[in-house]
Amino acid sequence: MNYLPLQIIIGIFVLLVVFRLSKKFKEGGLKTSEFIGWLLIWIIALVAFWLPQSTSYLAGLFGIGRGVDLALYLAVLTLFYLIFRLYLKLDKQQKDLTKIVRHISLKDEDNRDN
Amino acid sequence: MNNQLTIIIPCFNEQETIAQVINGVKDFGRVAVVDDGSTDQSFERAQATGVKVLRHLINRGQGAALETGDRWALENGAETVVHFDSDGQHQAEEIPKLIEPIIKGEAEIVFGSRFLNKNHKMPWLKKWLILKPAVKFQNLLLGTNLSDTHNGFRAVSRRALEKIKITQDGMAHASEIVEQAVKANLKYVEVPVKIVYNDFGQGFGSGLKILRDLIFGKFNK
Numbered sequence: 056m057n058y059l060p061l062q063i064i065i066g067i068f069v070l071l072v073v074f075r076l077s078k079k080f081k082e083g084g085l086k087t088s089e090f091i092g093w094l095l096i097w098i099i100a101l102v103a104f105w106l107p108q109s110t111s112y113l114a115g116l117f118g119i120g121r122g123v124d125l126a127l128y129l130a131v132l133t134l135f136y137l138i139f140r141l142y143l144k145l146d147k148q149q150k151d152l153t154k155i156v157r158h159i160s161l162k163d164e165d166n167r168d169n
Numbered sequence: 170m171n172n173q174l175t176i177i178i179p180c181f182n183e184q185e186t187i188a189q190v191i192n193g194v195k196d197f198g199r200v201a202v203v204d205d206g207s208t209d210q211s212f213e214r215a216q217a218t219g220v221k222v223l224r225h226l227i228n229r230g231q232g233a234a235l236e237t238g239d240r241w242a243l244e245n246g247a248e249t250v251v252h253f254d255s256d257g258q259h260q261a262e263e264i265p266k267l268i269e270p271i272i273k274g275e276a277e278i279v280f281g282s283r284f285l286n287k288n289h290k291m292p293w294l295k296k297w298l299i300l301k302p303a304v305k306f307q308n309l310l311l312g313t314n315l316s317d318t319h320n321g322f323r324a325v326s327r328r329a330l331e332k333i334k335i336t337q338d339g340m341a342h343a344s345e346i347v348e349q350a351v352k353a354n355l356k357y358v359e360v361p362v363k364i365v366y367n368d369f370g371q372g373f374g375s376g377l378k379i380l381r382d383l384i385f386g387k388f389n390k
Contacts (some may be wrong), residue, residue, distance in 0.1 A: 147386060153233045153338050156225045160203070160237050161244070164223050
């Protein structure tokens with residue numbers, strides 16, 4: 056089976072993402088650790104698509120039959136983790152929002168009294 | 170008017186009942202309505218009764234509204250606070266009975282209980298499928314021995330209010346109050362109350378939501 060078209064598409068996609076990432080990093084929108092983290096993730100994706108055998112090798116180390124399976128497991132785990140983080144962040148923002156609304160509500164009331 | 174007793178009524182889109190509820194309780198103490206971002210005429214109708222009305226710019230949930238009311242009450246010299254629903258479920262004439270243990274110095278928090286009242290009628294499906302398991306779960310989790318949960322009719326002393334801070338914006342605040350009371354070693358009692366049911370009670374779905382809020386609430390501290 057010929058994976059070349061897929062590999063090229065993914066390659067272009069990753070290049071675009073990395074380009075945007077480095078632009079954002081230069082503008083100061085990303086911390087160095089964040090930049091490196093994201094860069095690594097996308098480079099790993101690129102390697103996984105261009106050298107599929109490498110994932111099989113890694114999978115073997117973990118006792119998983121196919122490289123694709125390992126990639127899938129990791130992807131699901133990462134997604135769960137990210138969703139969890141997102142949930143916590145959202146929850147915190149909701150609480151902050153309540154604080155602001157409460158503050159305004161109590162302040163408005165003071166003003167009405169005066 | 171008795172400023173030391175402050176009755177806090179959180180209100181979200183209750184324009185049909187709010188004025189009647191306020192007029193029913195205002196003889197018992199100072200009333201503070203917290204309009205939780207209602208989109209109907211609740212705020213205007215509450216204001217028309219002449220009581221104090223605080224307003225949330227956007228809807229933040231009953232727990233959030235109660236906490237706003239609590240903070241206001243503390244800042245304005247309340248000695249005892251009563252939480253009262255805006256939908257007409259609670260009976261105003263039961264307020265003196267509810268605050269009695271606090272005034273006598275027997276407790277810092279008084280929870281209204283539907284189950285202590287033997288003659289109390291409630292839909293049995295709701296009772297056995299939702300309320301009873303919720304109470305059991307709460308007792309198990311907190312080591313309490315309460316007969317009821319999530320019935321928003323309660324009285325809190327100033328001393329207790331200074332220690333309790335509601336962070337659960339949604340309906341999970343009821344469990345949170347119990348939890349904080351236990352942690353702060355505040356003395357609590359239950360008093361039988363009568364709840365009049367309307368169609369807007371909480372179903373099984375919102376019970377699950379409360380559970381979720383309680384669990385996730387643990388992570389963000």
